[in-house]
Amino acid sequence: MSQTAESCSQHNNSYHHGNLRQALLDAAVEAIRESGPENLSLRAIARRVGVSQTAPYRHFADKNDLLAELARQGFDDITAFLSQQTESRAGPAERLQQAATAYLRYAIHNPEKYRLIFGNHVARRTDYKDLVASGRRCSALFQDLISSGVRSGDFINSDPVILFNHCLSSIHGFAFLCIDGTLDRLEQARDESTSDHSSHGMSQQDMIAAHVEMMVRSISRPGAPD
Template identity: 40%
Template sequence: MASTKRETYHHGDLRAALLDVAAEMIAAGGIESVTLRALSERTGVSRTAPYRHFADKSVLLAAVAEEGFKRLLQHLRAVEQREGDVLTRFQQMGVAYIQFAVENPTHYRLMFSHERAQHDAHPGLAAAGKAVFDSLVTGIQACQAAGRMRAGDPRGLAYVAWATVHGLASLLIDGQLRAPGDVGELAAFTTQRLLEGLAA
């Protein structure tokens, strides 16, 4: 069976498959459950195959974290493309951010772990994380241009917004805070209070 799978993977497809399986392993058993050997067994490829794409576990985890940021960015951009008031869209981006974290807690922790913050060692991960932050900056600039948000350095305001959504997301996924009802409702309430402080 394993040899059949090995024959069906193209070079790029195998890398994507390895990342998908690694993310599944992280969700099920945590970061500690992931080894390149276990990954090869779960994917049905030779033990040496993962090393053609990832030099070691650290590189693999950085790639999984990078993919997480890319998926988060897709969620945020889907909200950006909605019609309606720019300030409402920006709030909905915050809600989407929090919901992504709550729905992917182990993956989200990996994205922001200390080891993954070594930007010089993982430039692709750094770029993916920056793209998410830049989407917040762009959203704030759109609100400012429409006269819906106070003037000021958009990056500075983006840090305020990021600290709010990341803080709530971290409290929720670490069990330090329990939503009294639906997580989406708490996320909407929190982001609404944030925007009241940033509104023009």
């Protein structure tokens, strides 16, 4: 069964004996969805799961420890979803387009985890080696795609790291425009101030497709196949 953006980061949130650690993590995601990570506490999570207030400390040293693990899982979820949504036999440009589209779909359908992954809620990130490694694996997926396109001549002859930073800033910024509602507000303001309604009524899916296509074209070599 193939993954969807909605399901790729969801875990069974019912507590079973021997799986308390994951039950606490699932409860934390629900709590973050309701009131944000800044209001999260291990004791409140324990009450939500129905265990003693000291039980979470058998698995997490403190709140930051739990948030770091959620961020690590989030990186792994993104990497798995992107890998599943990318056709290995497609050309570099098409694979980059598929990966970027999947990335945005994940962000939009999992805004709480996305903000946690890339926000400043986890202190001392470099102390968490597994979190750092998961982040690098996620980045490597895009970097490998771009490096492959540079070698094949599909992408412009430039430093792949620079092209990666360009693409990441494009989709990362667009993701936050979507999940924070900024894009909707900009569209509303534009519609109120101009008679140009050329993009009025575009679905979010169409806007994602248009943005990703422009991003891929911006690093593609003129004359290279789409």
